[in-house]
Amino acid sequence: MPRKILTGNHTVAEAVKLARVQVIAAYPITPQTTIVEKLAEMVEHGEIEAKMIRVESEHSALAAVYGAAAGGARAFTATSSHGLLYMHEVVWWAAASRLPLVMAVVTRAIGPPWNIHVSHEDIMDQRDTGWIISMAEDNQEVLDLVLQAFRISEDERVYLPAMVGLDGFLLSHTAMPVDVPEQEVVDSWLPPRLPRPYVIEPGSGVIMGNIPPDEAFYRMRHSMQRAMYNAKRVIEEVDEEYYKMTGRRYGGLVEFYRCDDAKYVVVLMGTWAGNAKEAADRLRERGIPVGVARIRYVRPFPRERLREKLLGMKGVMVFDRSVSMGRGGPLHAEVVEALEAKPSIMGVVAGVGGVDVGVRDFEKLVEDFVKKVEEEGRVYVNDYWYGV
Amino acid sequence: MPRKILTGNHTVAEAVKLARVQVIAAYPITPQTTIVEKLAEMVEHGEIEAKMIRVESEHSALAAVYGAAAGGARAFTATSSHGLLYMHEVVWWAAASRLPLVMAVVTRAIGPPWNIHVSHEDIMDQRDTGWIISMAEDNQEVLDLVLQAFRISEDERVYLPAMVGLDGFLLSHTAMPVDVPEQEVVDSWLPPRLPRPYVIEPGSGVIMGNIPPDEAFYRMRHSMQRAMYNAKRVIEEVDEEYYKMTGRRYGGLVEFYRCDDAKYVVVLMGTWAGNAKEAADRLRERGIPVGVARIRYVRPFPRERLREKLLGMKGVMVFDRSVSMGRGGPLHAEVVEALEAKPSIMGVVAGVGGVDVGVRDFEKLVEDFVKKVEEEGRVYVNDYWYGV
Amino acid sequence: MIEEYRFHGRGGQGAVTAARLLVGAAHREGRYGQAFPHFGAERRGAPVVAFARISDRPIRVHEQVREPDVVVVLDPTLFKLVNVLEGLREGGVLVVNSKEDPGIQGPYKVFIVDATGIALSLGLRVAGWPVVNTSILGAVVKATGSVSLDSVVDEIKSNWPGRMGEANAQAAKLAYEKAVRVR
Amino acid sequence: MIEEYRFHGRGGQGAVTAARLLVGAAHREGRYGQAFPHFGAERRGAPVVAFARISDRPIRVHEQVREPDVVVVLDPTLFKLVNVLEGLREGGVLVVNSKEDPGIQGPYKVFIVDATGIALSLGLRVAGWPVVNTSILGAVVKATGSVSLDSVVDEIKSNWPGRMGEANAQAAKLAYEKAVRVR
Amino acid sequence: MEEDHLVLPLSRPAPGAMGKTGTWRNYKPVIDQGKCIKCLLCWLYCPEATIIRHEDNSVSVDYEYCKGCGICANECPVKAIEMVPEVQGGA
Amino acid sequence: MEEDHLVLPLSRPAPGAMGKTGTWRNYKPVIDQGKCIKCLLCWLYCPEATIIRHEDNSVSVDYEYCKGCGICANECPVKAIEMVPEVQGGA
Amino acid sequence: MVRIQDLPRKNFLMPGNAACPGCPETMGLRYVGMALGENAVLVIPASCSSVIQGIYPRSGIGMPILNIVFAAAAAAASGLKAALEIRGLKDAQVVAWAGDGGTGDIGFQALSGAAERNEDIIYICVDNEAYMNTGIQRSSLTPYGAWTTTTWTGKKEHKKDVPLTLIAHRVPYVATASVGFPTDFIDKLRKASKIRGFKYIHLHAPCPVGWRFDPAKTAEVAKLAVQTGLWILYEYENGKFRISPLSRPYRDKSKRKPLVEYIRLQGRFRHLKKSDIAVLEKYVDEMWEFYTKLEEIYK
Amino acid sequence: MVRIQDLPRKNFLMPGNAACPGCPETMGLRYVGMALGENAVLVIPASCSSVIQGIYPRSGIGMPILNIVFAAAAAAASGLKAALEIRGLKDAQVVAWAGDGGTGDIGFQALSGAAERNEDIIYICVDNEAYMNTGIQRSSLTPYGAWTTTTWTGKKEHKKDVPLTLIAHRVPYVATASVGFPTDFIDKLRKASKIRGFKYIHLHAPCPVGWRFDPAKTAEVAKLAVQTGLWILYEYENGKFRISPLSRPYRDKSKRKPLVEYIRLQGRFRHLKKSDIAVLEKYVDEMWEFYTKLEEIYK
Ligand SMILES: Cc1ncc(C[n+]2csc(CCOP(=O)(O)OP(=O)(O)O)c2C)c(N)n1
Ligand SMILES: Cc1ncc(C[n+]2csc(CCOP(=O)(O)OP(=O)(O)O)c2C)c(N)n1
Ligand code: SF4
Ligand code: SF4
Ligand code: SF4
Ligand code: SF4
Ligand code: SF4
């Protein structure tokens, strides 16, 4: 496996090439630009047999690769910050279409004022949309995550698009050693994309997206959530398979660094996890038992894994490189949720897509909940979907 | 105060008229459309002295009213679902510009498949952006929230744009009685907009949005969060003032319905709260002590108010009319966060906008945290901003 | 107590307007109400549904009317197409625009009125279609007594000032007179 | 131990490339490295900064180099514009493209080399500017001994195959020979 | 086979995606086969594809779905189609 | 007075928003006032506004910020401006 | 021009769909099916045509469809075409089918981008001159004077000339068509399907609901638009512009039917004053003058 | 044409800004200040000009600026103008200042919308024929054959003719200009400032960094574009189109300098083959033929 010195962005391009992507569309934005440039170069020089669509905006970039995915091709795009916001509508659309697709997101701050540097607002802003969302710590992981994203996204238990986040400049423009697997090795593990779960083509007789009854809509959304839950398993599996192939594994949804004997844990995601690990080592040298839980996948969110490991800790510190204004760090709230709160709590997802939820529905649901609490003492449910 | 039978959308238009809005730009989308139609009618018939810009998309709709706000006018737009997603980039931009602005969001599901019915994905998707976000239960509250939104948004302690959510069809297309205050009454309470916090005009010498050092950027973001915290107070104040003027008050950030003696509480937002209250009454008749906490403001999120009231409850049930795919209901996570989790937890917001956070920063922060936990036994911090 | 109404009509017949007028009439009497369409694409001629609630107290319920007290059918042909009786409570009221007894079985009060005929007799047409939504409201008043005919008439007139209002109000009055209970 | 480098240059001089080549050379010796620019708009002629880290173990730290072990100055005029010594560790190394001793005070080792002269003597110019980033690397090797001259030469050649590579490699070699410690 | 995690937003072409739209009709097109010259204009213009074109290019109406718009009658060059009120509603 | 909750993204026009850009220069425009015919073309074309136009329409250079692009010299119709290498760096 | 009798019998529009009676969009969809048959794959942004499909799990349109967000028809079609091509399905005709709003307003950028890249797709704008799906709001293609629910006193600006902007993009093929003249439309579609690169067809589609006329008159109104000279049928093909035979007579103003015949049928123009009508009449004359000259330029 | 001596002395561009040496955008900004003075208020989408402003809390541009997201210049300017107008500041000239990418690609829709609504603003496209701020990627306005970092072997399509599409919108004023001819540009700006409604000016702005030429030659290259006939200066004003005096001589092909003089100065064209140059030469001839005829149409 040849090792190369690559920037994060060129690593993305290498991975896209290894994945034998067929259609690429992307729009330049700092600090993602060198991905587009490199891919354009590869396509023009025949290093990769793909069609590149030089779109006029990010909305069109994602719409184009989405169209390509609907047409059965393996497709890829990349963006950052305002580009991601500008395509946001299509981000939602692509996920609910259940088409496999991969996008690299080079994380960057959102203006005003203009700022091209790293920040996680852009990628965290996508957390509701139904995309698998992963975050790399270094360029090696960038390569591995991009390749794995195709596998996960195209897995029949998942069929959701996948985003791979890499930190702007910290990875995108930092050159570091990356083991690049041979094409044959990747080929053996990542076969050509199958025309699944459906393809829009002459004769397919398939219409994607016309109006359903509200209840059917709600079921579709529930099925996305199921696919997310499936993805948790798939991600861990892929991590193992990949290990067999390359000798590298990361721990699936979360990487726990020195957490086994820790009393305090730092939770975060992205490149600065390296700094946190280094800091943990130093603190340990000084007798403070610190570990790091690096969230590799924001979506599906590793609630169970975190809970398992962190519930017994004395202190948990969540670092957010973004903020949900008027509340706080988005990872923070979700980590706290994973560690549960004091009263019995049940989260109900209902009424989505207009499904009528009336007085009697509430009455029944609350009554059942009360009964359960009274019987079981303490109840905790994350997302109960009513009537599905 | 004349009472009229109005749909939610026509209520919005009445409120916009009463607020003497000067510039309107909006793009039609079901179920928001009748707002635009009514406003167009009012403008063309001279019932309101405003300029209406009939834009070609929502991205432009928000950009236009944003431009108008930058030019010192009181400005308004309205949208829904895909419209909100399409303008999402400008939603972010407008907030960080710190310009007062009001937008009505008629909540609706996001496709595919196409679905025009109520769902909260669209408005919840905006929760990171820095907008004040409120949700109405009925059309009376729609009117009141829109009027109050101008006050809050233009308050010098806040200067953030404000969104008012009303549920698609459930309110937008449902006619019900609304007490409409007289113009003079509103005028006395909502004076013309002042050219604050800044105006872009000849001679102003003001440049909005050029590149800052990362640390300045981080400070700007922190200042938005401060403004959000200020808004909590301002919202409660405005609720009181409004009460003096109209005899109506709602409880500020959260309305607690029969929570004082409740053991179980349903938490939710929007129109279906009415159903939940009705259900609570029925359950109480059957001896089950249920209350309802209706979140009126998703942003700023009423952490403290919820905590105060709900921490001692036996059971809390959070209803989300949307889902953050791969996690669960977004309200759910935030309510749980407000009720804290088991270990000591500290949320840190850092590194935003590229501010370098290195090994020693981690080391110091973690050490301080550990010290605090060891000293105080249990620590809980929502958003610690490092170095601001 | 909340009275719940369901209106069946066809796209273009103004079922939603009928619901709104009814609520407006109740409002004139100091009562509370709620009127809303069934939220779908309304196509000319296609079966449509609208709802209303009326109560002495403010209404905070927001759900579809699942068990109406009153069902109003603006077009008798709808009997063949949809189950207009769905969920109608025992003892509930059915008001039908029809010349003849639709022959309904069940524990309901049934009223009929020839709203089409009344509309046509008064020249009430829009785009060739007889306007039956105002006339049938007269029959609803007769059948339920929930609001007064005067309130309905006032509401109609304030909605369409001038000649249009007069004619529509007249239709409601005529329907009030002519409506008969057949069951 | 991680060695940390900071390169000072001007937009167009290739400070980032120098950092990358250095890391590439280390990589040839089985070591690990990291090279990155300071993230701002790079304008021709404007002062720019780049960083590198080299270590025997994989590097997981991702922060700006705050206390470099080695500072490399590609353009002597920069002394007047920026504090190139900022954070340089005690005992650290300063490598300067200069004909004369810059007269630095402090606990540092200072090396100079006339990289500009070397570049021009070999005809190494791009858009009129002398290419100093490859030549100065030779001096860095001499000053630090962290990587071998061979590795640097190989790295240069594999970056620019052909004549360009040869000339640049030659520049590095010459600089290696000519660099002198002045403090 | 629809799996729990894979309820897709996919439809298939089929008549009646909005139900039996023949019920929307107030007027009903009736073709006078005697007058008809088989020009197929009604077939061409019918927005519903509810003019049935037979092997011999004679035409008839699919009343289950015909919405009664009247375009066929309007376009028939020999006035072979009459719009007849349905018993109900119309006037 | 900047309040904690109101750190605005606002700037004001001022020279040196990118620092003393004169330091970017490799070549320096030197005007030969004897040759100069005060045509103002250098002033007009200078992309930096660093040709100073005096009351009498004579011109001089603001070396603190002039980036040394050479446009003034290139456009001067009488070649009254020469680009002289700065001691440093240039060649 | 193709003879009606020779048109294929197969239906690509399903009866029982959700269109209003007398809908011009369903008419147009039928012609697309007749012209392109099994090869057509549609990309449909938000519009009446998204609703016309009816309720899941059925569809009232009998061609494969990728429904797409409002602004993205041309972009999604570009990607879909790329995929089908790279997969070897060379015969597939990817057709973007968008309303006037989805074409001239919110989808204009994606359209322009695809045109500039010369994507090998057919883009059809089905122009009913307003946002009909949301209930008759003004679009940039609404004509001067027309009432809509966002222009209660009539629109103040003239109709945006989208096909002309496409000609300004110098794409291989631009044509105008009308649901009043199906065979002309079908001919143009078939021609387009044989050209490589970007093809744009602008289909005039009078809507009884939005324009307020009797649904029986959809085709009649469409034909009147051409016969009064308001809507000019033409083709721009590889740099050559020519007015189509069906419109050619109306170069001669005296051959044109009076514009008021067209206007009077439509409720949306009811409030027009004489002076407004004069504005529209002048507009027609100017268009003819302009397009006649354009024939000269692009000869 | 205004005399240089009569141009105002006041600087609206601050020295020490963040532009590269030899930047055409700063040149253009200076002329905007000279032409419109204190009345100008700029709306600037993402572009080199957003960076040129330098670092907070200073600004290298001496006019009030609303920076705005990439796609929204024309829309934000529309709103800003509405506000200033409703507040009684009638003299304010709201100027959208956008790059070729922000104009012809991602901002094209907002531009078209504002044009159709005939907003009373001046929209200037500063055209350096690529995305320079992100490091020289292709835009739709990049010319045929040019190397960029997304067209390594040269762009395959011709430059999108954005001003022509604006003429197709029939707005009150469309003009082309060049940083090589500042007084012509200033004249056009001043004329535009007196016209009510939408004004579009397309400013050709050769960029030394992106086009790979010596920064001393920015004005020279700009002038050559006009003198070789590649860039035609013209005005379209209230339905009349005329080629500007500075370009008029080049109607006569023999008066044009050879295109290769222009091409040879630029690194981005280094790889061009003879046949590519022929394509560009043909393009110039065709443009002249077309625009000369357009003068006939819009006389
Ligand atoms: C981003 C976005 N904005 C608005 C809408 C709402 N919308 C759906 S269809 C439509 C109008 C379509 O008009 P047009 O393109 O002319 O097609 P028509 O309905 O007339 O067929 C609108 C405004 C939407 N779906 N998405
Ligand atoms: C939505 C969005 N996409 C991409 C970018 C990144 N971006 C900023 S400026 C720019 C290029 C601008 O090109 P142009 O408009 O030609 O202006 P120039 O830089 O050439 O002056 C790009 C792609 C952005 N800021 N926002
Ligand atoms: S009435 Fe209309 S729908 Fe029915 S057959 Fe005739 S044209 Fe078709
Ligand atoms: S249009 Fe008339 S004549 Fe022609 S086929 Fe139909 S019914 Fe026969
Ligand atoms: S060299 Fe360039 S920046 Fe300096 S004065 Fe001359 S034109 Fe201006
Ligand atoms: S261009 Fe030359 S002659 Fe003209 S003012 Fe400048 S220096 Fe003098
Ligand atoms: S509104 Fe018009 S275009 Fe839309 S479905 Fe109805 S008839 Fe067709």
Ligand code: SF4
């Ligand atoms: S890249 Fe070109 S346009 Fe941009 S700032 Fe530099 S010189 Fe100016």
Ligand SMILES: [Mg+2]
């Ligand atoms: Mg339309």
Ligand SMILES: [Mg+2]
């Ligand atoms: Mg550009």
